[in-house]
Amino acid sequence: MSYLLQYNYWIVMVLMMIGFYIVISHGNLVKKLLGLSIFQTSVFILYISMGKVEGGTAPILDEGIVLYSNPLPHVLILTAIVVGIATTALGLALVVRISESYGSIEEDDIQKMDNEQC
Amino acid sequence: MNLSTELLLLLIMLVPALAVIGIILTGRSPNLREGVTLAAGLIVLALAIGIYQQYLDGIRLTVTWFELLPGLTVSFHLESLGILFALVAGFLWPITSLYAIGYMRGHHEQNQTRFYLCFALAIAAVMGVAFSANLFTLFIFYEVLTLSTYPLVTHAGTEKAKLGGRTYLGILMTTSILFFLLALLGTWYQAGTLDFVAGGIFPASAPTAVVATLLVLFILGIGKAAVMPFHRWLPAAMVAPTPVSALLHAVAVVKAGVFTVLKVAVFIFGLDLLGSLPTTQWLLYLAGASVLLASFVAMRQDNLKARLAYSTVGQLGYITVGALLATQAGITGGAMHIAAHAFAKITLFFCAGAILVAAHKSEISDMRGLGRQMPLTMLAFFIASLAIIGLPPTGGTWSKWFLIMATLDAEQFVILGILMLSSLLNIVYLLPIPYRAFFPHDGKPVWVLSEIKEAPPPSLIALWITVICCLALFVYPQPFYLLASTIVDGVHYGQ
Amino acid sequence: MTVLLDLLSWVALLLGSFFLIVGSVGLLRFPDFFTRMHAAGVTDSLGAGLILFGLMFQVDGQWIVLFKLLSILFFIWLTSPASSHALAKAALHHNQQPLLGDEVRNRKQAANE
Amino acid sequence: MGISMFSVTTVAILVSMILAITRAFLGPSLYDRVLAINVLGTKTVLLIAVLGFLMGRPEFLDIALLYALINFISIIGLMRFFEYSSSRQEEK
C-alpha cells in the first residue's frame, strides 16, 4: 500500500523506462532524441514531485498563504529544462547534418556505411 | 681527487652517449664516423682503466644524479664487480668496433650509421648498468640496453630479422616488466630501499616466503641471464650481423644479465640470506638444468652461430649457478667467468664472422678443411674453445676452477656433477670444429676454391687481440681476480 | 450578488464543458481530417470562450485576474484560426484530399485514406 | 464543501482531453494527430486556468497564458517544418 502512495515515483519510473526503451530500441535518430527527452522529463517530474510539501501550495508568493511547496527544485529544474532543450536542439542539428551527409537517419544504415568505409 | 673520479664516472657514460651525437653528425662520411666510434671506444677503455686505478687507490664514492621519489634515486658508485664488468666492456668495445668496420664494409651492409649509433648507445647503457648504485638505476639502464640493441638485432630488415627482433624484445621486455620490475617493487616494499649494500638489504622481519618468491622473480625476470625457459631470445637474435652477436654474447647484453644476477645475490639478498632461502635450491637446479640442456641442444646445431648461442646459454648458467651457490668462491668464479667467457666467446663469434665474410659459410658441416685457407682464424677458434671449456693455457681455467670449488664448499654434489658433465659436452661440441678444419679425416679435398683467403685484416687483428687476452688471463689473471675476490667482503686494496 | 455571479458561472462553465466535450466527440466521430477541424473549432471557440467567461465571474474583485482571463481568451481566439489554417494548408499541400458530399457515408474508405 | 463548479469543469475538461488523446492515437494521418494535439493544448490552457480557481491560486493564469503562447508557437513551428519539407520534396 505504501508503494501505491508514492505513485509519483512509479510515474517517474515508468516514464524513465519508456524513454530509455525508446532510446535503445529505435533506430531512427529523431525518435531516439524524443526518447531521450522523455527520459529527461521523468527526472524533472521526480524533482518537482519531491519538492511538494504536504498541504503546501505552489511557491508563488502571495498574501495570506503560510505553507508553500519547496521552490528550490523548481528553480533547479528550470535550469535542467533549459539544458535539456539545448541538448535536444543540438541533437536535432546533428541529425540534420547526419541526414545531409549520410542520406539517412536510420542507425543501421549509418552503421553499415561506416563499416564499408573502414 | 674525488672530483676527478666523479668526472670519470660521468664521462664513462657520457662519452658513448656523445659518440652517438658524433656518429649522427658524421653519418655521411664512413671514415669519420668509424673514427669517432674507435676514438670513443679507446677513450672509454682509458676511462675504465682510470677508474680501476683510482678504485685500487682506495677511492669509494656514490654519485646521485637525481632523486625520483624519497629514497629512490638514480645514482652510481664504485664497486669491484661493476669495475670488472666495465673493464671487460671497455676493453671489448674498441676491439668489436675494429672488427665491425671490417665486417660491415666487407658485407656492404645498409644503415651503418644506425648500427654504430645503437652500438654506442648500448655501451653507454652497459656503463650505466656497471656503475649503478641501486637496483632502480640498474633497471633503467638494463631497459635502455634492451631497447638500444633491438635495432641491431633487426638490422637486416628482413622478415626473419623482424621476427627475431620481436622474440628478442618480447622475451626481454616481458620478463623484465612482469618479473624483474615486480621483484624490484616487492623489494622496495619489503626493504624500503633498493640500494646495493654488501650483505643485502632485507630486514630480518621480512617474511621468508615473500623474500624467497622475490628471488624467483629476480632470476626469472633477469631475462638477459638467459636461464631456461627464458633463453629463446638468444638464439632468435642470431639473425643479427656477427659483430652484434659478439656484442650481445660477450660484451653487453648477456653479461649485463649475469652481472645483475651476481649484484642481486650479493647486494640485495646477501649470501647468508640467499643460502638460507628455500627457493635457492630449486633455482640452482633450474640453472643446472639450463647448463646441461643448453649443451645438449648446442651439440645438435649445425649452424655455427646457433651452436655458439646455445653454448652461451650454458655458460651463463655457470655464472648463475655461481651466484646461487651463495659462497665467496661461487661469486668469485662467476665474476671471473664474466671476463673469461667474454674474451673467449667474442673470439669465437669473430671467427664465425670471419668465416662468413671470407668463405661465405655458416654451417659447420661445410667447414671441413677450412684450416688450410684460414689457419689464423681456425687457430684462434681452437684456443678460444679451450677457454670456454676451461682448459689451460686460458683464462677460463681459473673461473671454472673457482666454480667447481664453490660447489664443493656448498656441498652441491649434483651441481658439481652437472658442471663436470657439461664441460665434457663443451669439448664434444666445440673442439671438433677446428679439428676438422685442419684434419678433414676422410681425406677428401673439400675445399679447392682458390679465392678463399684469410679474413679481412681488421677482423683478423681484432680476433687475435682477444685470443691473446684469453691466454693472458691464464698467466696474469690478477686484475680480474683482485676485483672478483673482493666483491663480497669489499676489502680495500692499496692501503 | 454572489449567488447571481455563481449562477452565471455555473451556467457558463457547464455550457462550456458541454461544448468542449461535444467538440471532442466530433473530433472522434467525424470521418476525415477536414471535417474534424470543424469539431475542433467548437472546442476552441465556444468551449474555451464559455469556460473562461464563467471564470470571469469568480475573480472576486481582482481586476488583474479578469484581465488575464480576457487576454487568454483573446489570445486563443486570435491564434486558433491561424494554427487551424496553417494545418489545413499543410494538409492540402501534402495531398490530403477532403471527403466531399456523400463520400462521408462510407467510413471504411475514409479511414483508409 | 460540496461539488464546486470548478471541479465539475475540471472533470469535463479531463474527459474531453481523453477523447482528444484518443484521436491523437488513432490518427490516421499525421494531420489528425497534430490537430488533436493542438486541441489538447487549448484544453490544457483551460485546465490550468480552472485549476487555479479550484486551488484558490488564480496566479496560475500566468502559466495558462504562457502555455497558450508556447502551444501556438510550437504548432506554427511544426507547420513551418511541413511547409519546408514539402517544398524540398517538390524540388526533388
Place this chain on the structure above:
Amino acid sequence: MWYRYVMKHTVSLALVLAAIWLLNSGHYTPLIIGLGVVSILLVIAVVHLMDVVDHESQPIHLTRRFFPYWAWLLKELVLSNIDVAKRILKGRAAIHPVVGTLKTSQKTDMGRVIYANSITLTPGTVAIDLNDHSVTVHALTREGLQALQAGEMDRRVTEIE
C-alpha cells in the same frame, strides 16, 4: 512623413506593451516597473531591428470600427457553434462537406486575413487556402458555404479595413 509614421506606430507599440506589463504584473514597486520599462525598450529595439513597426503589426487604423464587427462576429460564433454541435450529435448523416472558392472584396492583406480568420473561427467553415482575390473554404455543410457566399461577412470586413 516616414518619421511620423514610424513614431506613431512605435508609440502605439509602447503603449500596448506597457498596458500588457502593467495589467499582468500586479506589482507596482519601482524595481519591477523599472524592469518593465527596460523590457519594453528592449522589445522596441528588437522590433525596430526586425523592421516590422508598421500598420500590419500595429493596426491602429482599424480600432474604431473593430468593436461593432466583433459583436456581430460573436453572434455568428454562437450560432455556428450550436449548429455544428447539433450535427456532431446527429452523426455523419447530418453533414455534407463541400469545398468552394469565394471572391474577396478586401483591398489589403490585412483585410483578407481578418476575413479568412473570421471564416475559420466560426465552426463549420475553414479557410484552407488564401490568395490575392479569393479564399478557398471547406464547409461542413452546403448551407454553411452558401451563407458565406451570401457575402455578409465579406462586406462587413471590407467596411472596417
Place this chain on the structure above:
Amino acid sequence: MLSQLPILQVILPLMAAPLCLIVREPRLVWLFSLLTSALTLGISILLLQQVLHEGTLSYALGGWQPPWGIEYRIDPLNAFVLLLVSLLSFVVLLAAHTSITREIAPEKQTYFYMAFLLCMAGFLGIVATGDAFNVFVFLEISALATYTLIALGSDRRALWASYQYLIMGTIGATFILIGIGLMYMMTGTLNMHDLAQRLPAVAGTRTLFTAFAFFIVGVCLKLALFPLHLWLPNAYAYAPSIVSAFLAATATKVAIYLLLRFIFTVFGVEFSLNHLPLQTILMALGLAGVFMASIVAIYQQNMKRLFAYSSVAQIGYMILGFSFGSVTGLMATLLHLFNHALMKGALFLALAGIFYRLGSVDLDKMQGLAKRMPYSMAAIVIGGISLIGVPLTVGFVSKWYLVLAALESGWWPLALLVLAGSLLALVYVWRFVETVYFQPLSEANSQVKEAPLGILLPTWLLVVANVYFGIDTQLTVGVAQIAAHSLFGSAS
C-alpha cells in the same frame, strides 16, 4: 581580488566564449582564447599556491552563504585538477591555430574557439564548485560544447560519433541528476560539504543506495569506464585532432575527479568502499578495462582510435588505483590523472601534426615516416614509452604507486596484472615503432615534411613535461599526497 579567484577561474572562460563572436577573425580569436587560457592557467597556479599555504578556500557565489547560495570550495584536490585542466587546455590551445587550419573551415573556426572556451569553463566549473547541482549544470555546459567540438571533425563519422556521445552523455548526466536529486531529498541540501555531514545519518536507507548507484553509473558513463566506454573511441578518432588532444587530456580526468569527490568526500570512504561491494566491482571493471581495451587497441589501424582505446585502458588503471581504498592507491590515481593527461596530450598533439601533413593517421600510411618526420615520431615514441611506464617518464611514477598499492594490500597477482597491462601497451606502441622506424619509406610519403612548428613546439612541451615530471616528481607526488590525505581526512 585574490579572494575572488575561485569564481574568476570559471567565469573568465565562460564570459570570454561569447566575446569570440565579436572578434571573428580566426587568428585574433585564437590569440584572444589563448590569452583567456593563459589567465586561467595563472589563476589556477595562484589557487594551488594559496591552497597549499592557507588550506581549503571557500567562496560564496554572490555573497549568499551556503547552504542557500552556491559555494565554490577549493581544496588541494580541486586545485590540483584545476591546474591540470587549465595547463593542458593552454598547451593544446597553443597548437590549435595551426592544426585547425587544416581541419576546420575558416567560417567555423570562431565557433571552435567558442566551444573550446565553454568546454574549458564547464570542466573548471565542475571542479571548482562545491554545489552538487552546479556540478550538473557545468557538466552539461562542457558536454554540449564537447558534442559541438566533436561534430566539427572533417569526417562525416564525426557527426555520428558526436550524436552517439550526445545520447550516452545525456543519459549519464541524467543519471547524475537523479542521484543528486535523491541526495537532496534525503538531506535537504545541495552543498557537497553539508551533504557529507548529513548523509551518514541516512546511510542505511534504500534511497541513498539508489542515489549512490545512479550517481556512480552516471559518472562512469561520463568517464568511459569499461564497459560504458563505447562512445569514446569514435569520438576521439573522428573529432578534429586538437579536440582529441584536448578531450583525452582533460575530459575523462574531470569525470574521475567527480567520482573521487563524491566517493571520498560526499558519500565517504566508509559508505562507498567498505559498506558496499563497489570496491570489488570497480576493481574488476578497472582490470577488465585495462585488458580488453589494450587488446582492442593492438588491432587498431587508426592511431587516434588506438590511443583512444588506450585511454579507456588507462582509465582502468585510475579506477583500479583508488579501488584499493588506501592512500597509496589514491595517490596512484591522482598521479595517473595528471601523468596520463601529459602523455595523451603529447601523443594526440603529435598525431595532430601528422594529420596536418598526411591528412590521415592510419598506421599503414606511416611506413618509414620517421625519416621524414623525425621529431613527431620521436614525440610519439617518448609518449608511448611513458604510456608503457618506463622509468624516468611520468608513466613510471604512477605505475610505481599503483603496484605499491597492490603490494600493500597484499594482492600480488594484481600487481602482476598491472605490469602485464604495461606489456600490452608495449605491444601497441611497438607496432607503431616497427612501422615508422623499421619499414622502408613509402613512395607516397617521400616528400612529406616535418610537422609545422606551431604544432611541434606544444607537442614537445608536453613530451619534455613527460620526462621532466618523470624525474622531478616532487610537485606531482607532493600534491597528490596532500590531496590523497585530505580526501581520506575529510571522510573521517
